[in-house]
Amino acid sequence: MNNWEVVIGLEIHAQLATKSKIFSGSATAYGAPPNTQADLVDLAYPGVLPVLNARAVQMAVKFGLAIDATVARRSVFARKNYFYPDLPKGYQISQYELPVVARGTLKVMLDDGSVKTVGITRAHLEEDAGKSLHEGLPHATGIDLNRAGTPLLEIVSEPDMRSAKEAVAYMKKIHTLVRYLEICDGNMQEGSFRCDANVSVRPKGEEKFGTRAEIKNLNSFRFVEKAIQYEVARQVELIESGGKVVQETRLYDSDKDETRSMRSKEEANDYRYFPDPDLLPVVVDEMFIEAVRATLPELPDQKAARFAKDFALSAYDAGVLSASRELGAYFEAVIAGLGASHAKLAANWVMGELSSALNRDNIDIANSKVNPRALTGLLKRIVDETISGKIAKEVFEAMWSEGKAADAIIEAKGLRQITDSSAIEGVIDSVIAANPKQLADYRSGKDKLFGFFVGQVMKATGGKANPAQLNELLKTKLGGGNA
């Protein structure tokens, strides 16, 4: 395994967030009853013609600008011809030789904190096909054309990724970017964001690429990682046992965690691409491009750099906090109330308690049960030492479930921190008195028992003793030890 290098390129399909389809006036909303969002154009009735949705072009250009790509002044729609029941025209309108976006790059941060630049060969506009339905239809196949004609941006990377993890990191970055740009809702369950992975292996040091297999239609980051890992292992095993990888399309079965052959290149279609004579070349001028550029938001990398600089955060923290526009906005709202000097505290809470609560209850940050203002209210009490960080977690949970402000919960539950030295000393004295054996052991060198006494005092005070003061006082009281 160590003698092999993995080569991965991804083709990501991002469904563009237009209200209507790319060539018809039908709505694109997800989940409508079958065929209620398909008009005569989507059904490919005789005589109908496609008309390009300009919003889709704007979105593609926006993406191109965000990855510093070449935006083609002239791009061409072509027909990809093949027969399939969910493809009503018998061809898919796509871009072939002249895509709208070419030659961009994307910086991706890897787990080890290093940054990798991935080349993006092209991004082109195309229409989605419909869906074939089999459930509940014995001896028949249903066709739902609601999805037919939905605009897609197909983003094709260079074969630059060298591991499944890199591929996932790249895909996540694209996912972040398209949501930042508000050109795709990124919903992977609904298929709004999915990818095909081209995977090959070659002996380390070899320049020539190995034969690749294409794994189709991966719709979760986890599946991308697992499918690539399986596929790499399969190819290595195959070659090492004297076999040869064949160029083919494979499907990932998530239940069995394996990829299976779908069709080999020999039986592949000849798509007979040619320019679609129903559509004029898409011509975008400088003015159009500049108008789109003006709508670009602060991009993830820009935001991360600003967070790192303005708030003295690590590159990792800055990266996590800028992973979505909403998260970044939440964080900045907290900073606004709390002050930039407490950015690290805010960062830890947003990435820690808040994120895990959101994940646990599976809700997104826009609907968070604790809003930025409420969280700021809580963090202020840590800053002014009304409560300890530990108590704050308890308060946060209460805020999350009861929806009340931090102060109200602190008061109602009497969680205010005890900072009165004599009160803490009193508790320490009674704890020491109640545990003579532990005291003796501690004094005879069992330093670890210091924690035992801290715990006992905290228990007795309901966790409210100021931790720094408690440490200080306990050290003095226990004396004799080495602490």
Add this chain to the structure above:
Amino acid sequence: MLHNLFIGELAERLVKRQISSVELTRHFLSRIERLNPALNAFITLTAERALEDAAAADARLGKGEKGPLLGIPLIHKDIFCTSGVKTSCGSRMLDNFVAPYDATVVARLKGAGTVMLGKSNMDEFAMGSSNETSYYGPVRNPWDISKVPGGSSGGSAAATAARLAPVATGTDTGGSIRQPAALTGVTGLKPTYGRVSRYGMIAFASSLDQAGVFARCAGDAAAVLQAMAGFDPRDSTSVDVPVPDYSKALGAPLKGLKIGLLREFFDGLEPRNAALIEEALNIYTGLGAETREVSLPRLPLSVPTYYVVAPAECSSNLSRFDGVRFGYRCKDPKDLLDLYKRSRGEGFGAEVKRRIMTGTYVLSAGYFDAYYLKAQKARRMITDDFRAAFEKVDLVIGPTTPTPAFDIGAKMNDPVLMYLNDIYTIGANLAGLPGVSVPCGFVDGLPMGLQLIGPHFAEAKLLNAAHQYQQATDWHKHAPRGYE
């Protein structure tokens, strides 16, 4: 008789309430009933609806509304979708297809107050030059019913020549209006590509298809074009260029008009045909036009170029006829592949299949460059040749067809011979130019056409040149015997 009147005259009588649209419609319906069986010019008759449309037109006229087409009966080629009416495109594939919407051409002409008498017969999917590929049988030429009327808009041409309607719509992909107009002795106009919306017109070759009109004179064609033309947001290839007043343009004198004689059109032209063109040129010279020879050296590439481009586009355009959503579906398909194969195998006729196969071949990996790309290059060259010619002359002139109407069955077994019928008409389609064919005399008792081709969007100039010619001649007034 009413059926010999031009629509300008009919419109005047309608406006003056000397005749009602219902009466006019009945007149043509009774002619159709009597004369069509020998011609087979219709696929669908819409008599009942025609009378309703006519009554509606009469109501509008009664309110004092005026319009050059208000209350005028016409026929639509069965390639145009007509809401609630069978739209077969001459094919078994669409024999059961009732269009759920109106083509833009149909909607615009309906809005102008025309009365649809029916849908005309045509070559299957507009693929043919004789109207013999129709699932509904050949159309016969009213000048001699043993002859073809030309195609693909053979039904519209024959019906117009036989005075079964004053005007009819057609489509022209490689000559499908001009060639049958010539062979039946009527005026046929193919506008500039993009002048008339293709929305609702069942596609044969999208980059070549253009809707146009059959009439008995250029003035009538101008009036119908006026209603058809104009940008349509539903057709991205329709062009947003203002529509001039075509009827007003008909008065301009031809003095100083520079007419180019296409040398390539006269090389090897049959002497009697050449003589008719010579005669027409004399008329034009007499009207003050100047003639000079121009050469389009790459024009001879037209036919081979066309027979790559058109089949390529048709092979893709016709993929939607798969038996899944509409149209013909084979009986008891055993699986998906069987459904496709048999529905298409049984639904399409021989010529359509030939072109789908040709088109599939020229687009295939390994052949694309040699055929499709090369044809695109040749197409640009032909367009460049025309452009260069139009720097020297206003219009070019030549014959519409090499020969008059031929016998039914004569060329059906020789596709290449059949394709050569369009040798003079295809160039205008490849270059997207407007062209008109006007009757210019007879060979062997059969009408012949004179073709005028102009620069893009020069329909007004073209129609005026045709109109002036018709003011000086009466070839367009000849009616076939039995149809006077």
